[in-house]
Amino acid sequence: MPTTKTLREGSTRKRAAILSAARELFLADGFDRSSVDAVAARAEVSKRTVYDYFGDKRTLLRAVVDSVGQSLIITVRRTLDDTLRGLTEAGELEDGLVAFAMRIATDMLGSAEYTTLRRLVRTESGHLPQQDYNPIADTPDEAIAERFAAFAEAGLLDVPDPRLAADQFLALTFGVALDRLGSANAAQDARVRPLVVEGVRTFLRAYRAEARR
Numbered sequence: 001m002p003t004t005k006t007l008r009e010g011s012t013r014k015r016a017a018i019l020s021a022a023r024e025l026f027l028a029d030g031f032d033r034s035s036v037d038a039v040a041a042r043a044e045v046s047k048r049t050v051y052d053y054f055g056d057k058r059t060l061l062r063a064v065v066d067s068v069g070q071s072l073i074i075t076v077r078r079t080l081d082d083t084l085r086g087l088t089e090a091g092e093l094e095d096g097l098v099a100f101a102m103r104i105a106t107d108m109l110g111s112a113e114y115t116t117l118r119r120l121v122r123t124e125s126g127h128l129p130q131q132d133y134n135p136i137a138d139t140p141d142e143a144i145a146e147r148f149a150a151f152a153e154a155g156l157l158d159v160p161d162p163r164l165a166a167d168q169f170l171a172l173t174f175g176v177a178l179d180r181l182g183s184a185n186a187a188q189d190a191r192v193r194p195l196v197v198e199g200v201r202t203f204l205r206a207y208r209a210e211a212r213r
Helices: 012-030 038-042 047-054 057-084 091-107 112-123 139-153 162-181 192-207
Strands: none
Touching: 012 038, 012 112, 012 162, 038 057, 038 091, 038 139, 047 057, 047 091, 057 091, 057 112, 057 139, 057 162, 091 162, 139 162
8 A cells, every 4th residue: 555645634543543453463463464454453443444544554653653652752741740840949959850760760661651662663673764763762852951941041050051961961860770780760670769869969960050150
């Protein structure tokens, strides 16, 4: 089936059912062994509906990966709001940043969504647009940078380049854990937390507003 045809938006419920069915089959049987007929049967829609909504199987795979990525991005933004919104005192930053990083290290990195994304990108990369395709890409970094810029506006951080500060925050916390332990999943390894805490403290020594005065 060609991918250049106009695809239907269709029913939200049907689209969700197709994506869920495809995700389950791609994970269980792999892309090559999962047929559109099987996806349609599991989603309880016609084969024609799958093609009308997604065009072909490769496009369906990308849609599955993108939907998982979007779910993870929502988790990052929600966690930022839950842990860092409304902070007004410099003394609250360490606890807030540790809480944010630990929530990501448990709720996100330990989630079925994150496991699904890593597995699909790793095992089905040959069927995705680029071999290093990553649907979340820079979005979490940018969301963190936005929050750091807001802290700078409030006089809590001194961050001339918020995006660089976000990259360095991630490197000092999750990057160190990945390098040292091979994983930043705090739900599986208690050693992640002390590394995260020290990473946050190192970040604040460099970027807390009074540290540069």
